[in-house]
Amino acid sequence: MNKQYDVIIIGGGATGAGVARDCALRGIKALLIERHDIATGATGRNHGLLHSGARYAVNDRESAEECIKENMILRRIAAHCVEDTGGIFISLPEDGLDFQAKFIESCLAAGISAEAIDPKQAIALEPSVNPSLIGAVKVPDGSVDPFRLTAANILDAKLHGADVLTYTLVEELIIESGKVVGVKVVDTVTKERSEYRASITVNACGIWGRDLAAKAGVTINMLPAKGALLVFGHRVNNVVINRCRKPADADILVPGDNITVIGTTSSKVPFDQCDDMYVTREEVDLLLREGSMLAPALNYTRILRAYAGVRPLVASDDDPSGRSVSRGIVVLDHATRDGVEGFVTITGGKLMTYRLMAEWTVDLICKKLNIDAKCTTAEALLPGSTTPDAGCKRTTACFSGAKSSAFYRHGDKAQQIDHSTAAKRALVCECEQVSVGEVEYAVGKLGVTNLVDLRRRTRMGMGTCQGSLCAARAAAVMATTSGCSSAEAKSNLKSFIAERWKGMSAVAWGDTLREGELLSWLYDGVCDLSNLNTTEE
Amino acid sequence: MRYDTVIVGGGLTALMCGIELARNGRSVALVTTGHSSLHFSSCSLGLYNAAEPLKAIESLPQSHPYAKLGAEAVESYAARATEILNIAGIATNGTTEANHYIVTPMGQLRQCWLSLDGALTSHNGKELDYKSVALFYPEGFLDFYAQFICDTLGAMGTTVTSHTFSLPELVVRRNNQTEMRSIQVARALDKEENLRALASIISREAGDVEAVVLPATLGFDHADVRQRLSRMTDKEILYIPTLLTSVEGVKAERALRRTFESMGGTIFMGHTAVSHTTEEGLIASVTTSKGITLTAEEFVLASGSFIGGGLAADREGVTEGVFGADVIVSEGNQTTRDIFEPQPFMSCGVATDGNFKVLIGGKAVENLYACGAILSGYNPVKEGCGAGVAVTTALKVADDIINR
DSSP states (O other), X not given: XXXXXXXXXXXXXXXXXXXXXXXXXXXXXXXXXXXXXXXXXXXXXXXXXXXXXXXXXXXXXXXXXHHHHHHHHHHHHTGGGEEOOOEEEEEOTTTOSHHHHHHHHXXXXXXXXXXXXXXXXXXXXXXXXXXXXXXXXXXXXXXXOHHHHHXXXXXXXXXXXXXXXXXXXXXXXXXXXXXXXXXXXXXXXXXXXEEEEEEEEEEOOGGGXXXXXXXXXXXXXXXXXXXXXXXXXXXXXXXXXEESSSOOTTOEEEEETTEEEEEOOOEEOOGGGTTSOOOOHHHHHHHHHHHHHHOGGGGGSOEEEEEEEEEEEEOSSOOSSSOSXXXXXXXEEHHHHHSOBTEEEEEXXXXXXXXXXXXXXXXXXXXXXXXXXXXXXXXXXXXXXXXTTHHHHHTSOOSOHHHHHHHHHHXXXXXXXXXXXXXXXXXXXXXXXXEXXXXXXXXXXXXXXXXXXXXXXXXXXXXXXXXXXXXXXXXXXXXXXXXXOXXXXXXXXXXXXXXXXXXXXXXXXXXXXXXXXXXXXXXXXXXXXXGXXXXXX | OEEEEEEEOOSHXXXXXXXXXXXXXXXXXXXXXXXXXXXXXXXXXXXXXXXXXXXXXXXXXXXXXXXXXXXXXXXXXXXXXXXXXHHTTOOEEOOSSSOEEEEOTTSOEEEESEEETTBOXXXXXXXXXXXXXXXXXXXXOTTOOXXXXXXXXXXXXXXXXXXXXXXXXXXXXXXXXXXXXXXHHHHHHTSHHHHHHHHHHHHHHOOSOSEEEEESOSOSSOTTHHHHXXXXXXXXXXXXXXXXXXXHHHHHHHHHHHHHHHTTOEEEETOOEXXXXXXXXXXXXXXXXXXXXXXXXXXXXXXXXXXXXXXXXXSSOEEXXXXXOOEEOOSSOSOOSOXXXXXGGGGOEEOBOTTOEEEETTEEEEEEEEOGGGBOSOOHHHHTOHHHHHHHXXXXXXXHHHTO
């Protein structure tokens, strides 16, 4: 592997992946470094909403305009990651209709189509919606899978010459004569240390960017705003449902794959909690209370799990809610801002604008490196979406079973999955229809090193059983495919089960508690993973 | 309909209690949804995880079901349970004196009191009782983790060879992506021609090993498949349990049901008990989800914990739905964030007096008993005592009803 690059990008979320891809497409030699797997931070811990921008139209015109532009771009370049569900903003009796008029006007001004429909039409469009609604507005919301989107960006970056290191932690920035010239890293698995050098180092670490910047002696005043969400056990709604009022907690209900997500809350959390988010009872109460105002069925739908992410908001003042802070994009050239050459921070923004954030960052890089290359990421289609019908097949059941599920997840890249024999077609995960072939593809081509990575690429273990039926199977298949030792595979299985339970324990009642009891019986009882045999290591 | 005793539940506890009552001449009805935790059985029964289980039981807190029984009663009920399993045709190995070890689906050793005969075991927890084994499993069968098993058994000093086999029927099965599961394999091996084909593969490939080991898929409808295969190959045939579905668990459940019914017991299969009536402080009847009302002298609550449906948790707390029995929950949170730490909800259950009479409103109901997983005060997974509590409390309750 090279030791010298034009650009080193730290952070493997959507933004970092987008920067790596943009660099690669412009012929800039880039290395992306991520301490965990890709999309493990805020990227993978949100609604997966393809914002139309309508939510921001009234209060933040700039964000709204960015959203609708990126919305249209993503539908084209990432068709296999996007589902065109459409969205509605509903007004309930207690909301009144005053906001609606202003809302429609603001949407139209920002270039977002917004059509008022009467309550009956709204119910016909989305039968799960609260029937007591008094008004609704149709907007071009959709859903987007952030894991797939990030994976596709990484894949394309690599195809165009970028290098990617996951499970690699940046311990130090190498600073020479006041200039950041590289990084000292440690492989978190092998503990091997190495150094990489580049003309420019990009901080794309989200909320963790504050600590990275500190390594260069730079202060970024960030506000960690926690957002908690709940996943429901089936697809309650087919159209995104929002509340037509000033943005508040738990007022977006997004369908995705086989599930529905309600969110989010917003609360300030200390930095030391950002690595271990836990959803509290109060947050669950709030999400359920407000969520059932959008779709009453949530009151009696099984909650699969709870999760939370941290928004990397750049604070101008100490707003306790973190909600009135602009979600705007922040690009910091630390040369001009702090007198530190060779160091750039990209933060703020949102999943929707990851591509634009990358474009602005790489524009700055080009300027600094005197490179004359135009951004093409708004036109160049992502791997998986390069055949014209990738998007349309997504919503059409062309095949049955694992094949169509794989197509849904990987777009035209699914052709690379070996489904030629019965052995390859055998199902590992029944809830989400993940085959042996797909597991092998994920291990071979998508950089999967453990079961949690595999879950992010394939949805293995994300369905109603939360892994209780498929995790052991997947561990065994992965051990064979990746050649890791049995001891590693079993300890990996144990971590996977532990991780699944973390999200279930906050909502452990009803069937979720029963599933938890089964999980415990199977993996702590029958398999006895508490007492992993260490003699074989 | 009228019976001497009505048991709510249909798993190991309910069947054990039912058989004991029926063989003592009582008319007994079981009300069951038809699912039980035997379906994910480990092919073994745990009494208590300790070097000397009966000794360890003596120092348990008073709230523990074993403490209510006393170590002596645990020992004698455990012996009687073994006898009843035998009557049902379920042969087991093991004693209450000391635990032995069963090989888990992951290839590890796990303590148990009884293992089903034919399960691969270790007497000392350090090494297998066999120095060389050959694994045989169907090609493409994902619920048998051959690599894990080979590596772990190998580390214990046993020489292991691994072989896959294919049979025409399994090849057809595999064309359907979800059909290659334990029950389907077991059903295939029920057939003489398939078993013969497997026997010839084993004879050809196994070589000179002390035992041949397969996933626990040795027949579903026929009890003697293992013995037949052993005769055909002239090898000792053993098995390692699989995760869901546990074929041996389901077979054991069916054997117990047959025994219960052959002794005159009645099973209301597919029924959920939903409500009850009382008369003068006693339970008078239970009504099922299909509208059948059953009256009886005594009622037994053997409906299991949360999985079994005996207990239900909502946001506010834990309840027992049929009788509204008092429920004991631990203080504070019912879950901990690490699934491999003890989970407080595992110890939830109904409150009973010293003789397992159920408390309602703080008062013991004279003709309502509870036994098995619905009891409070113990952690079946961490203590390895789920099956032990199930069978010993079931027999204690049966005894008390017989002597009433």
